[in-house]
Amino acid sequence: MSQYYIYQDQNRCIGCRACELHCKTENDVPVGASYCKIIPVGPSTTGPVPRIQFVFMPCFHCEEPWCANACPTGAMAKREQDGIVAVDPATCIGCKACITACPWGAVQWNAETGRVFKCDYCKDRIDQGLEPACVTGCTTAALKWASPSVSSNAKRERAARKIAHGKTT
Amino acid sequence: MSETQKQIVYSVCAMCTVRCPIEIEVENGEVKHIWGNPHLLGGRYLCPRGAAGKVFQNDAERVQSPMIREGDRGEGKWKSATWDEALDYVADRLKAVIAEHGPESVVLGDRGGGFTDMQKAFIQALGSPNYFNHHGACSNSVHNAHNAIAGHRRNTVAYDYANCKYTILYGRNILESIGTSEAKGFIDALENGMRFIHVDVRWNYTAAKAHKFLLIRPGTDYAVNLALINTIIEEKLYDVEFVERWVSGMEELKRFIVPYTPQWAEKETGIAAKEIRAIAHELAEARPSVVFNQGWMTAWTAQDYYFRRSIYILTALMGAYEAPGGLLFSKGEAAAGFKPVRTLKKYVPAVKKERFDGVGSTFKHLSADYGLAQMLPHAILNDDPYPVRAFICYRFDPLSSFPDPEAYKEGLSKLDLLVAIDVNYSHTAWFADVILPECTYLERTDPVLVKKGPKPALWMRRQAVEPRYDSKPKWWIFKQLAERLGIGQYFPYDTIEELIDWQLQDTGIKRSDFDKKGFVALGGKKILWDRANGLKFNTPSGKIEFVSSLLEDNGIASFPPYESPQRPPEGQYRLLTGKIAVHTQGTSLNNRYLNEICSENTLWMNRGEAGKLGIQSGDTVEVSANGVTQTVTASVTDYMHPEAVFTLHGFGREVPLQSRAFKKGMRDNTLMKGLLEVAVGGNCPITDCFVTVRKIS
Numbered sequence: 081m082s083q084y085y086i087y088q089d090q091n092r093c094i095g096c097r098a099c100e101l102h103c104k105t106e107n108d109v110p111v112g113a114s115y116c117k118i119i120p121v122g123p124s125t126t127g128p129v130p131r132i133q134f135v136f137m138p139c140f141h142c143e144e145p146w147c148a149n150a151c152p153t154g155a156m157a158k159r160e161q162d163g164i165v166a167v168d169p170a171t172c173i174g175c176k177a178c179i180t181a182c183p184w185g186a187v188q189w190n191a192e193t194g195r196v197f198k199c200d201y202c203k204d205r206i207d208q209g210l211e212p213a214c215v216t217g218c219t220t221a222a223l224k225w226a227s228p229s230v231s232s233n234a235k236r237e238r239a240a241r242k243i244a245h246g247k248t249t
Numbered sequence: 250m251s252e253t254q255k256q257i258v259y260s261v262c263a264m265c266t267v268r269c270p271i272e273i274e275v276e277n278g279e280v281k282h283i284w285g286n287p288h289l290l291g292g293r294y295l296c297p298r299g300a301a302g303k304v305f306q307n308d309a310e311r312v313q314s315p316m317i318r319e320g321d322r323g324e325g326k327w328k329s330a331t332w333d334e335a336l337d338y339v340a341d342r343l344k345a346v347i348a349e350h351g352p353e354s355v356v357l358g359d360r361g362g363g364f365t366d367m368q369k370a371f372i373q374a375l376g377s378p379n380y381f382n383h384h385g386a387c388s389n390s391v392h393n394a395h396n397a398i399a400g401h402r403r404n405t406v407a408y409d410y411a412n413c414k415y416t417i418l419y420g421r422n423i424l425e426s427i428g429t430s431e432a433k434g435f436i437d438a439l440e441n442g443m444r445f446i447h448v449d450v451r452w453n454y455t456a457a458k459a460h461k462f463l464l465i466r467p468g469t470d471y472a473v474n475l476a477l478i479n480t481i482i483e484e485k486l487y488d489v490e491f492v493e494r495w496v497s498g499m500e501e502l503k504r505f506i507v508p509y510t511p512q513w514a515e516k517e518t519g520i521a522a523k524e525i526r527a528i529a530h531e532l533a534e535a536r537p538s539v540v541f542n543q544g545w546m547t548a549w550t551a552q553d554y555y556f557r558r559s560i561y562i563l564t565a566l567m568g569a570y571e572a573p574g575g576l577l578f579s580k581g582e583a584a585a586g587f588k589p590v591r592t593l594k595k596y597v598p599a600v601k602k603e604r605f606d607g608v609g610s611t612f613k614h615l616s617a618d619y620g621l622a623q624m625l626p627h628a629i630l631n632d633d634p635y636p637v638r639a640f641i642c643y644r645f646d647p648l649s650s651f652p653d654p655e656a657y658k659e660g661l662s663k664l665d666l667l668v669a670i671d672v673n674y675s676h677t678a679w680f681a682d683v684i685l686p687e688c689t690y691l692e693r694t695d696p697v698l699v700k701k702g703p704k705p706a707l708w709m710r711r712q713a714v715e716p717r718y719d720s721k722p723k724w725w726i727f728k729q730l731a732e733r734l735g736i737g738q739y740f741p742y743d744t745i746e747e748l749i750d751w752q753l754q755d756t757g758i759k760r761s762d763f764d765k766k767g768f769v770a771l772g773g774k775k776i777l778w779d780r781a782n783g784l785k786f787n788t789p790s791g792k793i794e795f796v797s798s799l800l801e802d803n804g805i806a807s808f809p810p811y812e813s814p815q816r817p818p819e820g821q822y823r824l825l826t827g828k829i830a831v832h833t834q835g836t837s838l839n840n841r842y843l844n845e846i847c848s849e850n851t852l853w854m855n856r857g858e859a860g861k862l863g864i865q866s867g868d869t870v871e872v873s874a875n876g877v878t879q880t881v882t883a884s885v886t887d888y889m890h891p892e893a894v895f896t897l898h899g900f901g902r903e904v905p906l907q908s909r910a911f912k913k914g915m916r917d918n919t920l921m922k923g924l925l926e927v928a929v930g931g932n933c934p935i936t937d938c939f940v941t942v943r944k945i946s
Contacts, residue, residue, distance in 0.1 A: 094454055094458075095830070096296060096424075097830060098294075098295065100846065101297040101831075101843075105282055105283070112845075128462075129457070129459055130452050132457045216292075216293045219433060
């Protein structure tokens, strides 16, 4: 069962890409591949000040992972204990079926090894009781490591406060 | 399998000049990860450049050994040398220059900041008064403005965003040109309800979070402040008690401000008069918990100095000095009840000679702490006021940061010796006679850093891993040079540990006290001075001098009439530059990971103006001024003032050994011909550069 979720607080995110850099240095990801990415979308002008969304795109670790279902060797698989989807480089044959299957573009090609690799929520850190590098190093604490249900509750509470205070931004 | 050796080292980042506290994870003698120091930041938050320090340390495109020039200056023909060879070479030439022209013919420039004591001590021990730093291209005007008006600098005060209710940022892109603690603190403040106004010539990520974004005509920020002051005085919105106690020159201000109404400012700036009036009232409601951000890189126009003065005038009118949520004074060792950390400079005899740059003679109101780097080519070429023949350039790159590198090079090329001490191939290092490669901040320990602030502390940059390549720490390089030049006695140490113990000797603090958390708090409590009687303004009167004695005594008006910045001639645009979160101008462009995210700058243009020239986003354009042309990709936007174009500073690197950054994007400062000038604030008027733009494909 997928236990984890990275909640991104748009009000706190400044689009600085520290998440990407902490991910890359932690996992020694070669140039050309990124386990996570910030995609700026905007600016858009619905009010007097143009706003922008910085959409955080790690792997979402689907409950029904398209990548794992497409994998012919079982290299891509969901960890039973917590639902982290990770690839075993020893079993991967570099067929790229997972890249084709993933609707989010999360699976990355490692040009140095001819295998795929991807965000595994820094599972070695998770196993030590730590949080993923992107969350830990985030400049403004915009990323939060939480369970999906806790995150949606937090978001709902914040939205409620905004409604109560009549604030729209 | 052998066990992994893990270690945590607390240190201080050097990827930019903010110097954030860091926690370095070391595994088997290699840097595994760099985080923010949680004991100081409350978490392991660290900006992208800080995180990228690891690949910087690993980079084979750093300077790998001492280099002595073989070809012409800047030609790129080098001989790799031993340290003894290179140090002897430098020392011999310095001795020859000193013998022929006197010690003042040697000058030393650096990047400024918290680690300057050793450089200052070195040049002073040689007998030269000529220390200067990078601030002529950066923050001279704001430092010198605060100095004249309040006897402070920009960085002897700190923003109390945690308690702030209302902030105005003038072109200060606080969420893209970032320091970790400041950016996080600013976001925390927004979450706590702080409101902020962003005044800028273009929309950016900071503007995106603002409560109000005011697109202003370039260079007219001063006019907004004058209209705010006008409204605040006219409607008596100021803190009468604070002003009566701490301000002199209020009557002169009242007389001066009369013509500068919001209606006047609307015509000048493009910002509606009623908006300016509304802001004045919002400020008055929030005072004294208001911040007028002083600015960071403030080398803007010729009149920037007066704009910065107006920021301090507003701060005083709102009574925001030493108020919760306002501008808090930084305190040092003494204020916390400690004996000071020893500095090397204090034990070196003072040098009472005229400076090369006119500070203290031609420019009596400007501070020698920063000097005027823009005067160096003039001094060299004209022997004015005397011959300058050797330049020691430490972690500083005037050929990248100052306008008109060709003019700068013309001066440097007449030197007998140009030595660059740097971790990088800077443009200046590439033009030098000798490069002495410093090891990176991850590979060296530096002297103790006194971190002044409302809660003063001592920090330490500590070596985490062995130096890669044949690079050496600063303390060793300067000690070696000092020994060779007969001034070794002013560097009383053989190891950095001995130096640190000597520095800490009087404080009662030990080197090992830094082990656990990487810093030592001095007292640990926030120190606030009494707003009724305890504020320390280091002016002759002890007050905030709206009419500044430092200016008036030197024949400079405190309140000259407002001068409207020039509108660009038909078909031209004011060239403005700035930063983003993933780069420290030119110094980080070759970093493998940072370069991957951003390898080129683009030219931001207003959509209407671009339309007139047939330019669309993605087009290649030529940007030209004064016979210089740069080529770059256009970025057309709705959110840019039509009088200006914008690009990120520092791109277009011309050092071939930096393969990832080489010739990527445009090199902005080459277009700024003739701007190696000294404006009234000691800054170069960097934004007084007008360019034409032409589509080429």
